[in-house]
Amino acid sequence: MRRFARPAWGVVGLRNAPPLSVCVRWISELPTEKLRNFGVSAHIDSGKTTLTERILFYTGKIAKMHEVNGKDGVGATMDSMKQERERGITIKSAATFSTWKDCWLNIIDTPGHIDFTIEVERSLRVLDGAILVVCAVGGVQSQTVTVDRQMKRYDVPRVVFINKLDRKESKEVEHTTQELRKKLGLNAALVQIPNGYGSSPLGVEGVIDIINMKQMQFKGYGGTEIEESEVPAELMEKAQEARTKLIECLADVDETIGDKFIEEVEPTVEEIHAAIRKGTIERTFCAVLIGTAKGNIGVQPLLDAVNNYLPHPGEIENRGIVVNKDGCESSIVLHNDPKKDLVAMAFKLELRAGKLMSYVRVYQGTLKKGDTVRLAPRGSANWKDAKTGKVQKLVRVHSDTVESVDKMKCGEICAVEGIDCASGDTFVNAMQKTLISCESIFVPDPVISIQVNPKNLGQMQDLIAALKKFEKEDPTFKVSVDLETRDLSMSGMGELHLDIFVQRLKEDGIDVTTGAPFVQFREYLPCGDGLDFEYRHKKQSGGRGQFAQLSGSLSNLDVSLSSKDAEEKSEFRNDIVGAILSENYCKSVGKAFSEMMEHGPLLGAPVWGLSMSLSGGQSHEVDSSDFAFNLATKDMLREMFQKHNAVLLEPVMLVETTAPSEANSDIMSALNQRGGNLKETKVGLVDSAIISEVPLRKMFGFISELRSMTKGMGDYSMEYSHHVEVPHYESVKIIEDRKEELSKRK
Numbered sequence: 001m002r003r004f005a006r007p008a009w010g011v012v013g014l015r016n017a018p019p020l021s022v023c024v025r026w027i028s029e030l031p032t033e034k035l036r037n038f039g040v041s042a043h044i045d046s047g048k049t050t051l052t053e054r055i056l057f058y059t060g061k062i063a064k065m066h067e068v069n070g071k072d073g074v075g076a077t078m079d080s081m082k083q084e085r086e087r088g089i090t091i092k093s094a095a096t097f098s099t100w101k102d103c104w105l106n107i108i109d110t111p112g113h114i115d116f117t118i119e120v121e122r123s124l125r126v127l128d129g130a131i132l133v134v135c136a137v138g139g140v141q142s143q144t145v146t147v148d149r150q151m152k153r154y155d156v157p158r159v160v161f162i163n164k165l166d167r168k169e170s171k172e173v174e175h176t177t178q179e180l181r182k183k184l185g186l187n188a189a190l191v192q193i194p195n196g197y198g199s200s201p202l203g204v205e206g207v208i209d210i211i212n213m214k215q216m217q218f219k220g221y222g223g224t225e226i227e228e229s230e231v232p233a234e235l236m237e238k239a240q241e242a243r244t245k246l247i248e249c250l251a252d253v254d255e256t257i258g259d260k261f262i263e264e265v266e267p268t269v270e271e272i273h274a275a276i277r278k279g280t281i282e283r284t285f286c287a288v289l290i291g292t293a294k295g296n297i298g299v300q301p302l303l304d305a306v307n308n309y310l311p312h313p314g315e316i317e318n319r320g321i322v323v324n325k326d327g328c329e330s331s332i333v334l335h336n337d338p339k340k341d342l343v344a345m346a347f348k349l350e351l352r353a354g355k356l357m358s359y360v361r362v363y364q365g366t367l368k369k370g371d372t373v374r375l376a377p378r379g380s381a382n383w384k385d386a387k388t389g390k391v392q393k394l395v396r397v398h399s400d401t402v403e404s405v406d407k408m409k410c411g412e413i414c415a416v417e418g419i420d421c422a423s424g425d426t427f428v429n430a431m432q433k434t435l436i437s438c439e440s441i442f443v444p445d446p447v448i449s450i451q452v453n454p455k456n457l458g459q460m461q462d463l464i465a466a467l468k469k470f471e472k473e474d475p476t477f478k479v480s481v482d483l484e485t486r487d488l489s490m491s492g493m494g495e496l497h498l499d500i501f502v503q504r505l506k507e508d509g510i511d512v513t514t515g516a517p518f519v520q521f522r523e524y525l526p527c528g529d530g531l532d533f534e535y536r537h538k539k540q541s542g543g544r545g546q547f548a549q550l551s552g553s554l555s556n557l558d559v560s561l562s563s564k565d566a567e568e569k570s571e572f573r574n575d576i577v578g579a580i581l582s583e584n585y586c587k588s589v590g591k592a593f594s595e596m597m598e599h600g601p602l603l604g605a606p607v608w609g610l611s612m613s614l615s616g617g618q619s620h621e622v623d624s625s626d627f628a629f630n631l632a633t634k635d636m637l638r639e640m641f642q643k644h645n646a647v648l649l650e651p652v653m654l655v656e657t658t659a660p661s662e663a664n665s666d667i668m669s670a671l672n673q674r675g676g677n678l679k680e681t682k683v684g685l686v687d688s689a690i691i692s693e694v695p696l697r698k699m700f701g702f703i704s705e706l707r708s709m710t711k712g713m714g715d716y717s718m719e720y721s722h723h724v725e726v727p728h729y730e731s732v733k734i735i736e737d738r739k740e741e742l743s744k745r746k
Contacts, residue, residue: 044112129310223296313411392418451515523600659714
């Protein structure tokens with residue numbers, strides 16, 4: 001039997017750790033091969049923040065572990081917001097850094113609640129790898145699927161950690177691994193099996209490493225001492241079966257393992273590790289590790305997997321966008337070279353002590369304190385869109401604390417103070433000849449809104465200023481003013497998302513009143529093969545009149561209403577040949593079209609997927625004006641929407657309820673009454689999960705009903721799924737209610 005103490009700066013953690021300044025000097029001299037940038041992501045309540053807390057403890061970053069719910073009055077290190085500790089959930093992504101053995105780790109702990117999905121989205125955009133945490137009880141859940149989709153969007157390699165094996169309701173790890181293969185399409189295989197579950201008489205006794213065929217047991221304070229021993233005889237057959245399955249999965253994607261598998265030759269341990277690393281980086285294989293973070297089992301081997309399997313920055317191809325001399329954009333490869341021109345991306349903004357701090361990933365070159373940089377807006381590489389700023393302060397971030405540094409080389413993650421930028425902006429050196437923009441971050445659209453007003457009208461300007469700061473900090477948070485009622489509204493990803501911002505306003509001394517939540521409808525004009533129009537606006541009332549005539553066609557853009565990633569885009573094309581209309585009049589038509597796409601004719605909601613081609617028109621030497629063409633365009637669109645039966649679209653949510661199994665029939669009935677469409681039922685030993693699609697506008701108040709029928713033991717989560725057409729009789733009522741509301745205000 002071999003015994004290993006915690007390989008950090010000492011069993012007591014930071015008391016024996018070197019000063020942070022020493023760590024910063026060490027990382028500046030560390031080769032890229034020893035750097036890991038990874039995130040920890042999961043469905044809500046899968047234990048990822050608890051896992052991150054253990055990672056910080058075992059790596060010596062913190063001296064004592066604390067729990068997420070904060071019963072000891074401290075709370076988890078990475079949950080630094082007051083609301084996070086009060087609610088026991090992660091609301092914003094939090095960055096930290098540490099070391100494990102000979103590798104430097106930059107870690108981002110991300111939220112699991114769908115309302116804060118942008119935090120996961122922009123973190124995964126800049127990370128080289130990830131740990132996908134899956135609950136042994138719930139298995140692959142709705143947000144697990146969403147996180148998997150985000151990882152695939154940015155080609156992020158991952159390892160999986162099946163957590164909470166100490167729970168009595170935990171499923172067998174083979175079952176969860178099969179879910180990973182079926183639901184996520186991963187070539188996933190276990191590299192460990194458990195010695196016991198929460199339901200076993202002795203609980204979880206340790207894990208079996210099926211690559212080295214050793215048992216690991218975690219002893220001492222917090223599981224800091226690992227005892228290695230032979231695989232118990234009663235588990236040997238199961239371990240051999242799991243090892244054979246692992247080799248079969250690797251044989252499908254690795255030539256060396258494949259050849260040996262055909263020849264029936266046992267691969268070496270080194271060859272298995274090499275194949276796992278290669279498959280992980282190429283995203284053709286996914287290693288599955290197991291344990292219980294709260295029970296202090298399996299975390300150190302997971303850290304070994306991060307070092308051994310996840311890529312370093314030099315192994316990931318990152319690309320940028322440049323604008324050629326002819327104005328066309330082209331894609332280029334960014335080089336992980338500290339001597340090349342600077343390319344860095346601001347992926348997250350955060351307000352700290354009233355100051356805006358920008359989290360930055362350096363892809364190429366070196367970012368230094370005092371540098372003057374140009375900022376290319378998200379997705380743009382055009383010089384005319386760029387502005388300049390000076391790096392006043394450069395810091396490395398650990399949760400809610402920072403340490404100043406002088407420079408950050410490529411591959412690093414840091415934060416910058418003193419630059420007015422937006423999430424997704426690219427930093428380049430002001431003296432560079434070429435403006436390079438990083439590829440953009442996907443930002444989902446808000447699905448829910450509430451009206452907000454200050455209790456004291458004298459605080460209206462303070463409220464607007466605060467909301468604008470929030471809007472800059474969070475791209476999924478939007479502020480708008482109703483053009484007809486002049487009401488101020490804020491929109492976001494869910495009720496909890498907006499509630500957090502209301503609390504933050506109150507903490508800033510701004511008391512507000514809020515209205516009932518309402519969903520973000522979309523308007524859609526089915527155009528079939530295309531709708532031709534010819535419209536004349538003519539008004540004469542003495543003196544100069546108004547005249548504008550337009551002709552062209554309307555068509556639908558190729559967008560899928562059932563896609564989670566569908567964009568609300570519209571398009572205007574000036575297809576006029578010759579000088580039939582002046583350029584200014586054409587621009588007025590395009591501007592009016594854009595305005596109508598933001599506030600549609602039916603409900604004032606955004607219009608989805610409409611393209612307008614302007615092919616002809618007439619003007620009058622005296623009576624035509626930009627104003628006349630603006631009115632003509634808007635009136636034409638109103639007429640076309642009414643004549644061709646435009647429809648309302650509403651967001652549909654993927655709802656997952658978790659409750660005692662005996663309440664299943666009541667829950668299904670309640671969801672059915674709300675227009676739900678049952679998708680799947682997962683029955684567990686104690687609890688069951690019911691997955692269904694339900695219109696968002698019918699989900700308000702559901703939590704109270706659910707907890708009433710389950711005696712407080714039920715809960716649910718939901719995420720945006722797609723938009724669907726509102727039934728005609730319901731859309732008529734929605735539009736009539738809107739008109740009635742407006743008439744009461746007049």
